[in-house]
Amino acid sequence: EVQLVESGGGLVQPGGSLRLSCAASGFTFSNYDMHWVRQATGKGLEWVSAIGTAGDPYYPGSVQGRFTISRENAKNSLYLQMNSLRPGDTAVYYCARGNNWSFDYWGQGALVTVYS
Amino acid sequence: QSELTQPPSVSGAPGQRVTISCTGSSSNIGAGYDVHWYQQLPGTAPKLLIYASNNRPSGVPGRFSGSKSGTSASLAITGLQGEDEADYFCQSYNSGLSAWEFGGGTKLTVL
Numbered sequence: 559e560v561q562l563v564e565s566g567g568g569l570v571q572p573g574g575s576l577r578l579s580c581a582a583s584g585f586t587f588s589n590y591d592m593h594w595v596r597q598a599t600g601k602g603l604e605w606v607s608a609i610g611t612a613g614d615p616y617y618p619g620s621v622q623g624r625f626t627i628s629r630e631n632a633k634n635s636l637y638l639q640m641n642s643l644r645p646g647d648t649a650v651y652y653c654a655r656g657n658n659w660s661f662d663y664w665g666q667g668a669l670v671t672v673y674s
Numbered sequence: 675q676s677e678l679t680q681p682p683s684v685s686g687a688p689g690q691r692v693t694i695s696c697t698g699s700s701s702n703i704g705a706g707y708d709v710h711w712y713q714q715l716p717g718t719a720p721k722l723l724i725y726a727s728n729n730r731p732s733g734v735p736g737r738f739s740g741s742k743s744g745t746s747a748s749l750a751i752t753g754l755q756g757e758d759e760a761d762y763f764c765q766s767y768n769s770g771l772s773a774w775e776f777g778g779g780t781k782l783t784v785l
Contacts (some may be wrong), residue, residue, distance in 0.1 A: 604776065618771070618773045652757065659710070660708070
């Protein structure tokens with residue numbers, strides 16, 4: 559059974575940093591692209607970052623230069639380093655497995671709150 | 675700003691058929707990128723409902739179906755049930771933005 563479990567969410571002040579982790583199991587992690595997708599309370603889904611099987615990262619303009627995605631295949635783990643956080647980054651962050659341009663499995667999410 | 679547009683809400687009575695539209699552009703659906711649909715039940719993570727326009731993952735009831743034409747796509751739900759009350763999101767890839775993108779979501783209410 560595919561499982562994705564996020565951790566590392568919490569409260570942080572504007573300008574601060576936070577690192578999210580996602581532990582994957584039930585599939586060959588190294589064979590899949592992985593993504594982070596976020597959702598502010600009551601709002602829609604927003605793609606935040608992706609990493610290919612070769613470790614190549616991709617970001618939208620809203621987080622480019624502030625967020626860094628990485629993976630550690632030996633540990634079946636995905637990470638998201640978030641720097642220079644803003645109140646607008648407050649959201650639930652989901653780890654998701656990529657499959658042919660879709661997201662076929664999702665974690666339960668980790669809440670990140672940026673407050674002043 | 676997403677280039678996928680969905681109606682904010684739709685509703686239907688139990689047993690009825692409803693459709694949710696997803697209007698895209700020449701940079702996403704019109705460029706040939708597949709459309710995928712997700713169901714998000716209240717308080718839970720999204721779940722893949724339809725992939726590559728009209729394919730159902732294992733376990734998704736046949737009441738759910740998808741279609742695509744030109745720069746638009748649609749999700750149809752037949753035999754509406756109370757448990758279908760949820761938010762539905764379409765998703766594709768935008769080659770102009772070099773980004774995966776989602777529609778704004780549609781809240782389905784079962785009357």
